[in-house]
Amino acid sequence: MKNFSIVSIFALLIVASCGKKEEQQMPPQGPVPFPVQTITKQDAVVYQEYTANLEGQQNVEIRAKVNGFIQKIYVDEGQVVRKGQLLFKLETQTLNQDASAAKAAVQAAQVEVDRLKPLVDRKIISNVQLETAKARLAQAKSNYGSIAANIGYGTIVSPVNGVIGSLPFREGSLVSATSEMPLTTVSDTKIVRAYFSMNEKQLLFFNKTFKGATTAEKLKASPEVSLLLVDGSEYDQKGRIATMNGLVNPQTGTTQFRAEFKNPEGILRSGSSGIIRLPIEQKDVMLVPQNAIFEVQGKKMIYVVGEGNKVKSKIVEVNGTSELNYIVTSGLSEGDVVVIEGASKLKDDTEIVPQPAKAETPAPAETPAVAKDTAKTNNTPAKK
Template sequence: MKKKIYHLLTVTLLVAMLTGLSSCGEGKADQQAGASQTPTLPVIELPVKTLTGFQSYPARIEGVVNAQVFAKISGYITDVAVDEGQKVRKGQVLFRLETQSLNQDAAAAKANVNAAQVEVDKLKPLVEKNIISEVQLETARAKLKQAQSAYNSIAANIGYGTIKSPVDGYVGAINLRAGSLVSPSSQTPLTTVSEIDKVYAYFAMNEKEYLDFIMAATGGVRDEKIKNLPKVTLTLANGEEFPQEGTIETVNSQVNENTGSVNFRAVFDNPQRLLTNGSSATLQIPKTYTDVVVVPIESTIDRQGSIYVYQVNENNEATATEIKVKDEIQNLYIVDSGISEGDRIVAKGTQNLKGTTTIKPQQTPFDSIAAPIKKSFR
């Protein structure tokens, strides 16, 4: 009986030992499995930087002097004396009109002047001899002035048949050629003469952009703010940057009722005459942010218009944190609120995270995630 009891105790002890060893093995396996499920993700520490971005606006280019040339009389063009793009001086002949009929009218008017003059000359001695009254002579003199006025008017019209440049500048498109009939009521100018050594760039902001822009400018009253505005640049239609910087000269004092925008005018030196009247360009206004927290756009998540990053705490727990963005420059968001300098965030792989997740952080240099900072336009 004692041997049976002893045997049962031995078997029970062996079973307990085996069970314990099995439990220990399973625990270690669970621990290893848990460790293998913790994701290893790159983590960056947020710095502060000073960045300059650019706000861009479509611009229309016009010469500082931009004179449209119209005919003052009706007639057919007989001669185009200049070519498109030619530099001309004030008073230089541009077009000539047919004036044959006017010359005939002028000859008839001149004859009337001569006849009226003869009448006056004939009456003068008669008045002096009191043969006729002074009234007759004055009437003859009035007719002479009337005839002279008619002749002068026709002569002036003949002069208008030679159309001259009103200003120094460059000839634009010639819209009508020899043989075309023109008149003072024509809506299309014969050409436009533009002075393009300096040019104006016209652009517009909506009302909100205008208010933000003016309120951010240094100075007291509005005129002081305009004088203190930064230099602006142009990007040409071929994507190249115009070599000269410009100055914003005027800002319209009224909001356009139809478009809700405010018009601006900037002036640029144009020594090489790269810009011509009617050119298009993109105007950039620089905006500098000093010592601001930045986040790579690649490290953020956009959820229904809200921007999130996964912030990593001291326990290596990554939690979605909403941030407010002030601006975007190249591949970086400028942070307004939500995170601070020195905070750690997950740099890549955030799309696989949900809620609060424990991670194995892999410290990564910020600049390896964010490309080198360059000028950017938006």
């Protein structure tokens, strides 16, 4: 009997302890707090991004005008050169010999003219013979001048200020005026040009956004652009769009643009690449934190707080980003209250305790029209 009572007491204690654990593990009942935000319309800056190829303001190919062996190379790859600086010296010994022969021919023709002139003056011979001798002298001088010019072409100087490119030939190499490869390229990179393209939809948006009757007026009305370098950093000099091709390429359906950037410290190099960022200021748009929007079967959705603080999911359409926000173009109305965090924990008709989110202090703007952010639209023109 005693044994039975002891066993019963142990059983009751075990049941009681299990009940307490179950009570401790039960989740709290009632609505859970979630941060929310009331939708208001405001201004935003959106960046459209375009892949660009960079080139110096002048890329001059240096080629030989005469045939000859490279006698001396006076520069090295990457060297900064000035206009008129000596670059190459070609061996011109054969031309020198031709020049000596041509000079002798000039002297002989001059002697003949000098001999005939007094004879003509005394009317011993006709003037026709003298004129013929003068023509031969002029031809000899022209031939000599051409050879002398070719000798001068053996000394090759830089036509512009710039940076030396690759040097595919070495001293002793035979080069000619018909060589497919240039001796080098001199690139003037004080001003660097960034070439990029817009498709027809982007071009139409550009023309509608920036007012002007002519292309020049539209380009003047467009804002300064920035340049993202290959390491992801932003170049410290702003640029402007300088030209826009007047025609759409029928094969690619694109139009080429050219932006120009100053390059005082030589950071940009011809032949490299980057990303042009064109800021577009949009008025009265709805901004929603990116964390508030989730995707279901490829559609972007958000939870809106309704009557009784119950949430309902809605499909929204967005058009790019501004800072850490989506720009919502449809699906929401001004004054809607949306859940901005914890959407994965919710489902339709879940009751919550709305907690207004704390407003974040915006970053200071660099210019009146362009804020310092990383907004982008993946090359898709913003809807107005």
